[in-house]
Amino acid sequence: MSKTTIEESATKINTLNNYEKDYFESYNNYGIHEEMLQDEVRTQSYRNAIKDCKHLFQGKIVLDVGCGTGILSMFAARNGAKHVIGVDMSSIIEKAQELVDLNGFSHKITLLRGKLEDIELPFEKVDIIISEWMGYFLLFESMLDTVLYARDKYLVDGGLIFPDKCSLHIAGIEDNEYKHEKTSFWENVYGFDYSPFIPLVMREPIVDIIDKNKVNTTANEIIEFDLNIVKLEDLTFEVPFHLKAKRNDTISGLVTWFDVVFPCPKKDVIPVSFSTGPFSAYTHWKQTLFYLQDDLECEVDDDLEGTLSCSPSKVNNRDLDIKIKYTFSAKGAIANIRSTKSENTYLLH
Amino acid sequence: MSKTTIEESATKINTLNNYEKDYFESYNNYGIHEEMLQDEVRTQSYRNAIKDCKHLFQGKIVLDVGCGTGILSMFAARNGAKHVIGVDMSSIIEKAQELVDLNGFSHKITLLRGKLEDIELPFEKVDIIISEWMGYFLLFESMLDTVLYARDKYLVDGGLIFPDKCSLHIAGIEDNEYKHEKTSFWENVYGFDYSPFIPLVMREPIVDIIDKNKVNTTANEIIEFDLNIVKLEDLTFEVPFHLKAKRNDTISGLVTWFDVVFPCPKKDVIPVSFSTGPFSAYTHWKQTLFYLQDDLECEVDDDLEGTLSCSPSKVNNRDLDIKIKYTFSAKGAIANIRSTKSENTYLLH
Numbered sequence: 077m078s079k080t081t082i083e084e085s086a087t088k089i090n091t092l093n094n095y096e097k098d099y100f101e102s103y104n105n106y107g108i109h110e111e112m113l114q115d116e117v118r119t120q121s122y123r124n125a126i127k128d129c130k131h132l133f134q135g136k137i138v139l140d141v142g143c144g145t146g147i148l149s150m151f152a153a154r155n156g157a158k159h160v161i162g163v164d165m166s167s168i169i170e171k172a173q174e175l176v177d178l179n180g181f182s183h184k185i186t187l188l189r190g191k192l193e194d195i196e197l198p199f200e201k202v203d204i205i206i207s208e209w210m211g212y213f214l215l216f217e218s219m220l221d222t223v224l225y226a227r228d229k230y231l232v233d234g235g236l237i238f239p240d241k242c243s244l245h246i247a248g249i250e251d252n253e254y255k256h257e258k259t260s261f262w263e264n265v266y267g268f269d270y271s272p273f274i275p276l277v278m279r280e281p282i283v284d285i286i287d288k289n290k291v292n293t294t295a296n297e298i299i300e301f302d303l304n305i306v307k308l309e310d311l312t313f314e315v316p317f318h319l320k321a322k323r324n325d326t327i328s329g330l331v332t333w334f335d336v337v338f339p340c341p342k343k344d345v346i347p348v349s350f351s352t353g354p355f356s357a358y359t360h361w362k363q364t365l366f367y368l369q370d371d372l373e374c375e376v377d378d379d380l381e382g383t384l385s386c387s388p389s390k391v392n393n394r395d396l397d398i399k400i401k402y403t404f405s406a407k408g409a410i411a412n413i414r415s416t417k418s419e420n421t422y423l424l425h
Numbered sequence: 426m427s428k429t430t431i432e433e434s435a436t437k438i439n440t441l442n443n444y445e446k447d448y449f450e451s452y453n454n455y456g457i458h459e460e461m462l463q464d465e466v467r468t469q470s471y472r473n474a475i476k477d478c479k480h481l482f483q484g485k486i487v488l489d490v491g492c493g494t495g496i497l498s499m500f501a502a503r504n505g506a507k508h509v510i511g512v513d514m515s516s517i518i519e520k521a522q523e524l525v526d527l528n529g530f531s532h533k534i535t536l537l538r539g540k541l542e543d544i545e546l547p548f549e550k551v552d553i554i555i556s557e558w559m560g561y562f563l564l565f566e567s568m569l570d571t572v573l574y575a576r577d578k579y580l581v582d583g584g585l586i587f588p589d590k591c592s593l594h595i596a597g598i599e600d601n602e603y604k605h606e607k608t609s610f611w612e613n614v615y616g617f618d619y620s621p622f623i624p625l626v627m628r629e630p631i632v633d634i635i636d637k638n639k640v641n642t643t644a645n646e647i648i649e650f651d652l653n654i655v656k657l658e659d660l661t662f663e664v665p666f667h668l669k670a671k672r673n674d675t676i677s678g679l680v681t682w683f684d685v686v687f688p689c690p691k692k693d694v695i696p697v698s699f700s701t702g703p704f705s706a707y708t709h710w711k712q713t714l715f716y717l718q719d720d721l722e723c724e725v726d727d728d729l730e731g732t733l734s735c736s737p738s739k740v741n742n743r744d745l746d747i748k749i750k751y752t753f754s755a756k757g758a759i760a761n762i763r764s765t766k767s768e769n770t771y772l773l774h
Contacts, residue, residue, distance in 0.1 A: 105774075106625045113614055123615055150617055174621045265462055266472055268499055272523045276455045425454075 109145050109168060112208070115360040117350050122208065123151050125238055125338035125348035130155045132236060132341065137199050139163070141192060141207035141226050142219055146172035146185065148206045153184040157204075161197055162187045192222050202230045206238040212283050213364040214244055214334035215311060215386065216424050217394045220301075224308055241337035243300040245353060246317050248293035248327040248372075248380060249286060255328045255367050281398065281424050282365040286331045288354040292374070293319040293327065295353075298384055314385035314399075321374035329367040330400065332384075366422055372404045373414050379405040395425040458494050458517060461557070464709040466699050468496065471557065474587055474687035474697035475500045481585060481690065482506045486548050490541060490556035490575050491568055495521035495534065497555045497587075502533040509534045510548065512541050541571050551579045555587040561632050562713040563593055563683035564660060564735065565773050566743045569650075573657055590686035592649040594702060595666050597642035597676040597721075597729060598635060604677045604716050630747065630773050631714040635680045637703040641723070642668040642676065644702075647733060663734035663748075670723035678716040679749065681733075715771055721753045722763050728754040744774040 113119055126133065126148075134156040140149040143162030149172075152160045162172065162185060169189045176185045188195055205226055211217035227237060259277055262270040296317045301310065321327070333353035340347040352361045372380065382402030389395035399421050406414035462468055475482065475497075483505040489498040492511030498521075501509045511521065511534060518538045525534045537544055554575055560566035576586060608626055611619040645666045650659065670676065682702035689696040701710045721729065731751030738744035748770045755763035 105629075106622055107629070110610070110622075110626075113619075114610065119615060145619070145622075147615065147617070151615075154616075171621060171625075175617065175619060178621065179617050261459070261463065266468060266496065266500075267503070268496070268524065268528050270462075270494070270524060272520060272527065273455055273459075273494075276520075277459075280454075280456070 106168075106171075111360050113145070113147060117352075117357050117359045118208065119147065121336070121338070121348050121350045122148055122206070122238070126151045126155050126206070128341045128345070128348060129236075129238075129339060132339075133157045133204065136203035137161075137201070138204045138206060139197070139202040139226055139230055141205060141223050142209060143172060143187065144168055144208075146176055146187065148208060149185045149187075150176070150179060150181055152204070152206055153181045157184065159199070160185045161199065161202070163192050163195065163197075164189060165191055192226055197230060199230075201232045202235065203232055204236045204238065205231055210242070210334065210336065210361065212361055213281065213332055213386075213396065213398075213424055214242060216396055218311070218388055218396075220303075220311060221308060223303065224306065227303070236339050237303045239336045239338045239349075240303045241300065242303070243297050243335050244332060245295055245297050245335065246319070246330055246332050246384065247291050247295035247354075248319050248321070248374075249290040249329055249331045249365070250292050250325050251286075251290055251328045251365070251367075252326055252371060255371075258367075278367055278369060278420070279422050281422050282367070283362050284365060285358065286354045286363045286365060291331065291354055292323050292325045293321050293380060295319070312387040314383050316383050317381070319380040321376055321378040321380070324375045327368065327372040327374050327380060327404075329365050331363050331365050333363045334361075364424070366398070366400055366420065368400075368402070369418055369420055370404075370416055372416070373406070374404075375406065375408060378407055378414075379403075381405070389423060389425070392425070395423060398422040398424060455517075455520075460709050462494070462496060466701075466706050466708045467557065470685070470687070470697050470699045471497055471555070471587070472500050475504050475555070477690045477694070477697060478585075478587075478688060479504045481688075482553065485552035486510075486550070487553045487555060488512070488546070488551040488575055488579055490554060490572050491558060492521060492536065493517055493557075495525055495536065497557060498534045498536075499525070499528060499530055501553070501555055502530045506533065506553075508548070510546055510551070511536045512544065512546075513538060514540055541575055546579060548579075550581045551584065552581055553585045553587065554580055559591070559683065559685065559710065561710055562630065562681055562735075562745065562747075562773055563591060565745055567660070567737055567745075569652075569660060570657060572652065573655065576652070585688050586652045588685045588687045588698075589652045590649065591652070592646050592684050593681060594644055594646050594684065595668070595679055595681050595733065596640045596644035596703075597668050597670070597723075598639040598678055598680045598714070599641050599674050600635075600639055600677040600714070600716075601675055601720060604720075607716075627716055627718060627769070628771055630771050631716070632711050633714060634707065635703045635712045635714060640680065640703055641672050641674045642670050642729060644668070661736040663732050665732050666730070668729040670725055670727040670729070673724045676717070676721040676723050676729060676753075678714050680712050680714050682712045683710070713773070715747070715749055715769065717749075717751070718767055718769055719753075719765055721765070722755070723753075724755065724757060727756055727763075728752075730754070738772060738774070741774070744772060747771040747773060 135158045138152045138157045138160040140162040143164045149160045149162040173187050207223045209219035209223050259274050262273040298315045335351040337349040352359045385399045387397050389397050401419045403417040484507045487501045487506045487509040489511040492513045498509040498511040522536050556572045558568035558572050608623050611622040647664045684700040686698040701708045734748045738746050750768045752766040
């Protein structure tokens with residue numbers, strides 16, 4: 077069993093490009109870990125999912141991808157894992173080592189600093205992968221790439237991934253007041269015309285808490301990923317949606333969110349899952365909102381059909397290029413006036 | 426008159442170190458400019474200060490250090506400047522060029538992308554320097570260094586700097602509930618002992634809005650900088666403070682803020698100024714709070730004396746190492762029990 081120490085693997089950091097450095101350094105502050113740990117929906121879901129599957133962790137080798145402060149590694153160790161390897165690129169792992177020692181898990185948890193793709197693990201195969209890899213709009217920061225790499229290289233046949241299912245959802249919302257405030261500011265900035273900023277504003281998805289009462293269409297699950305089989309190329313996709321207006325109102329934008337499901341402990345038992353949608357309890361992921369260029373005057377049952385495409389940005393592959401094409405088909409007397417089609421592009425960065 | 430174009434000077438960006446890249450790239454998003462422009466205390470103060478000194482801008486050459494979207498350059502051009510040079514390292518300057526053109530200032534404003542220290546200006550000397558260089562705790566991000574460099578290299582004798590005076594202030598506050606919530610969380614994180622995080626939490630100053638009713642001591646101005654004469658080495662300092670408790674209460678921490686004053690247009694006219702303190706209107710700088718390790722049980726007129734020292738961090742010189750030493754001298758019967766002294770170190774990053 078070869079062992080890479082935190083210090084040895086840290087030397088690899090010098091091979092990173094600048095975007096990678098920015099990304100990993102953003103996790104050096106304790107503040108981001110405070111926010112994630114205090115997100116009870118997130119952390120308790122992992123705790124419960126692992127605890128409910130205690131029998132599956134007994135005597136198993138577990139890999140924690142992007143272990144941060146080591147909370148998931150300790151959950152696994154506390155629930156019977158034989159050994160846990162936690163890997164993280166950020167210097168927070170030095171603090172994690174202190175916590176592992178302090179909480180009496182030094183003999184059960186090995187922490188390695190480095191990019192998973194670069195370092196050597198002390199085990200050839202692992203039985204279970206645990207990871208909290210999800211970003212805004214599920215895929216922002218694209219840490220899922222690393223989980224899939226770990227799966228393909230290290231996971232035994234029939235091994236488990238926590239969580240192993242996730243899905244993206246979309247619905248229309250009314251949010252005209254804020255949308256117009258946000259754009260009209262640029263029309264007159266202390267007497268100057270700043271309108272070239274308006275397309276920039278419209279191009280940026282907004283990560284915020286969306287009041288469920290603003291949702292005014294049906295919701296669609298647009299894509300589901302099964303982590304046991306999904307491939308890297310599946311994370312670049314174009315998928316259709318078909319929403320129906322639920323009231324006479326205005327559709328100002330589209331809200332998106334994701335749901336996550338953990339492996340099922342036994343037959344006939346409901347697996348642990350959580351949703352980051354507007355109808356569920358707050359999580360630090362909030363929701364991701366895309367304003368449409370148009371304000372769609374809708375009546376009950378009007379159709380909003382289109383596609384959402386998503387791919388890693390070519391400039392920084394942790395950013396996402398997202399495109400939403402839609403056709404809005406109004407009904408009734410002035411259907412022609414209200415109906416429209418459009419193509420909107422966004423950069424989540 | 427030699428002229429560096431935005432494209433030419435941009436090539437210099439490749440010579441920056443990683444901390445510098447992080448810093449300049451943080452200004453690429455429009456969001457940060459939205460926040461700064463919408464800070465009316467900030468932007469209106471610059472607008473009013475320049476407008477009130479219109480007679481001083483007539484026919485003058487003006488340098489805008491860190492011009493961002495070009496708002497201050499346009500204020501100067503609108504108020505009679507002969508020519509304005511705006512310099513910024515961030516790619517936002519390309520948007521600024523669009524705004525300058527759109528608003529009809531192309532012939533009056535020249536924008537240059539690059540580090541001021543590296544690029545060549547189209548004028549040997551300038552009559553006025555304008556700059557919004559202030560960071561949290563006044564000196565965070567240390568952009569003042571660049572303003573002083575510009576002053577020494579380009580400003581004519583007797584030239585003006587907008588603003589030209591700034592000062593740092595300190596007072597005690599009661600904030601026990603949040604302070605203890607913030608630290609006690611780490612004592613038991615889902616059953617694990619995370620207490621090694623507590624010293625990290627205490628070491629980080631908090632940038633937040635402090636309710637003026639929480640201030641429970643007198644306030645001190647601890648240092649003033651006259652930008653016409655201050656030297657780079659003056660920005661590393663150790664200064665005394667002497668606060669007196671104003672009520673029977675607990676001093677949980679020290680709140681700091683800064684005030685800024687612009688050049689006076691005429692004798693007997695009050696110059697434009699603003700404060701970022703808890704007794705003034707909101708600004709995006711908020712206040713900077715330093716929790717003390719102790720909770721000081723104070724009675725009216727108890728003395729809190731000490732020193733605050735500040736220097737650029739050796740790791741990243743835009744961060745600040747701050748040290749607060751204090752002696753708390755209580756009066757009355759159990760003065761001995763309440764009195765204490767301590768030394769607290771912080772990193773603003």
